[in-house]
Amino acid sequence: QVQLVESGGGLVQAGGSLRLSCAASGRTFSTYTMGWFRQAPGKERDFVAAVSWGDRSTYYAGPVKGRFTISRDNAKNTVYLEMSSLKPEDTAAYYCAATRSWRLGPAVKYDYWGQGTQVTVSS
Numbered sequence: 001q002v003q004l005v006e007s008g009g010g011l012v013q014a015g016g017s018l019r020l021s022c023a024a025s026g027r028t029f030s031t032y033t034m035g036w037f038r039q040a041p042g043k044e045r046d047f048v049a050a051v052s053w054g055d056r057s058t059y060y061a062g063p064v065k066g067r068f069t070i071s072r073d074n075a076k077n078t079v080y081l082e083m084s085s086l087k088p089e090d091t092a093a094y095y096c097a098a099t100r101s102w103r104l105g106p107a108v109k110y111d112y113w114g115q116g117t118q119v120t121v122s123s
Helices: none
Strands: 004-007 010-013 018-024 033-039 046-051 058-060 068-073 078-083 092-099 117-122
Touching: 004 092, 018 033, 018 092, 018 117, 033 068, 033 078, 046 068, 046 078, 058 068, 078 092
Parallel strands: 010 117
Antiparallel strands: 004 018, 018 078, 033 046, 033 092, 046 058, 068 078, 092 117
């Protein structure tokens, strides 16, 4: 069982930056692939980025590639999402998630989810 708690969301102007954090409970954090997803009001939840548990390979959705960076610190049981050059269309609730799968990408099934943190980008 893994419990996930996101933090770091807030209000930022377009072009600004934010860093989201996701703290995980449990001693097996290093064996989970971690992902970030987002959901805007009235829209489906979308995959944003993932980092593998093994070689820390990363995978990004097209709209955020080059602007967002996912990373993990296994010693702190934490995964991060550094977001820069933010746009109003990045406004959403952001969720972190964990999976035992070694695979990356939007089609991977995630087993554990956090409660989300809101990011609002003003124009």
